[in-house]
Amino acid sequence: MKVSIEKVESYDLKKIEKTLEKICDSLGFWQSISNAKTVLIKPNLLGPFKPEKAVTTHPIVLEALIGLLKKRGKEIWIGDSPGGSTSVQHVYNETGIAEIANKYEIDLVNFSEGGIVKKQAGEIEFPITKHFWQADAVINVAKLKTHSLMYYTGAVKNMYGVIPGLKKSDYHRLYPDYKDFTKVLTALHSITYPKITLNILDGIWGMEGEGPSAGMPRKFSLLAVSNSAAALDCSVSAMLGFKQNQLTYIYNALEIEDLKTEDIEPDKKWKEFRFANVKIKKVSALIKLITYSPKFLKNIFRKLYIYHPAFSKNCKRCMVCVNSCPVKALTLTKEDKVPQIDVKKCIKCMCCHELCPYSAVYIKKSFLAKILIRS
Numbered sequence: 001m002k003v004s005i006e007k008v009e010s011y012d013l014k015k016i017e018k019t020l021e022k023i024c025d026s027l028g029f030w031q032s033i034s035n036a037k038t039v040l041i042k043p044n045l046l047g048p049f050k051p052e053k054a055v056t057t058h059p060i061v062l063e064a065l066i067g068l069l070k071k072r073g074k075e076i077w078i079g080d081s082p083g084g085s086t087s088v089q090h091v092y093n094e095t096g097i098a099e100i101a102n103k104y105e106i107d108l109v110n111f112s113e114g115g116i117v118k119k120q121a122g123e124i125e126f127p128i129t130k131h132f133w134q135a136d137a138v139i140n141v142a143k144l145k146t147h148s149l150m151y152y153t154g155a156v157k158n159m160y161g162v163i164p165g166l167k168k169s170d171y172h173r174l175y176p177d178y179k180d181f182t183k184v185l186t187a188l189h190s191i192t193y194p195k196i197t198l199n200i201l202d203g204i205w206g207m208e209g210e211g212p213s214a215g216m217p218r219k220f221s222l223l224a225v226s227n228s229a230a231a232l233d234c235s236v237s238a239m240l241g242f243k244q245n246q247l248t249y250i251y252n253a254l255e256i257e258d259l260k261t262e263d264i265e266p267d268k269k270w271k272e273f274r275f276a277n278v279k280i281k282k283v284s285a286l287i288k289l290i291t292y293s294p295k296f297l298k299n300i301f302r303k304l305y306i307y308h309p310a311f312s313k314n315c316k317r318c319m320v321c322v323n324s325c326p327v328k329a330l331t332l333t334k335e336d337k338v339p340q341i342d343v344k345k346c347i348k349c350m351c352c353h354e355l356c357p358y359s360a361v362y363i364k365k366s367f368l369a370k371i372l373i374r375s
Helices: 015-024 059-071 088-094 097-105 131-134 156-163 167-174 178-195 229-240 248-255 283-289 295-304 320-324 351-355 369-370
Strands: 004-007 040-045 075-080 109-112 115-120 124-129 137-147 150-151 196-206 216-226 307-311 361-365
Touching: 004 040, 004 150, 015 059, 015 216, 040 059, 040 131, 040 196, 059 075, 059 137, 059 178, 059 196, 075 097, 088 097, 088 109, 088 156, 097 109, 109 351, 115 131, 115 178, 124 131, 124 178, 131 178, 137 229, 150 196, 156 178, 156 196, 156 229, 156 248, 167 178, 178 196, 178 229, 178 361, 196 229, 216 229, 229 248, 283 351, 351 361, 361 369
Parallel strands: 040 075, 040 137, 075 109, 137 196
Antiparallel strands: 004 216, 115 124, 137 150, 196 216, 307 361
């Protein structure tokens, strides 16, 4: 499996566009999407961070890709579901994505709108945005970062964003440590990877230390592309100094794709390359405590880690949230001042929060959830 890696020193639009053109041609990508009408680009838009923070996919990388797709007459969507309860539009604005979308008349899709498709993998069920399934082709454009729980986050973990809203936080509650959360990422990869047409990793500037958002920007001068998310991550994570036993979920993903490490073919000049002194990981004391706690303590953690949508006095009883809830978890009778929520039905997709025209929906959190969920 080919992994193409190029040295790119800065966010120079023409340089990146030329590089992507060449790589995609060598991988046969343009031919593979010749019959695709709609292409969904899935960047890493973790939250409302400026591009220079190196938390999110840089808009210039997306602009280069958009230009190449436009030349081939494709209808382009860009979408993601950020962490926490921040408005998707606010994230698009802060990350520079909205400006690029306006410039090229690109549709920005909100994964908390438009419905979900439930998919099962083993014991785990995932609500995945319908936009992911409706596109003819999906391009995964990830960000190179170290990660405080999973060591490394790149192409494989970037697809976690196809799960809308705070449901992503629910899996952290149910599967709170590295070993358990590996099951989640492995299961999700088994569902999503056949739909991914191309994987791109923005490592021109990345993050080291306490990623995915609290680390320090670092210039890696790296742009990596592959048809396989797992092969791409295996190659790049090795360059950062990670060992195979630290990245179980990525090597599980490799097995799911029916690949072995010896099948991976990075460019020769990068095969033995290692970045110097990468600050790999600083795990919080709370995560360490959860990871090494006995099962009964993890069960207590799950019970105390509570959050769900709630409604303020700003509610005008307009019924938008009730009518839009994909799992019908909300009801509103004549006697109710605000909608009533069935927390057992609620999948925390935050569709109600996104669509409320009166800003009446907020997230009610337990003390532990306030610590762990960024608003």
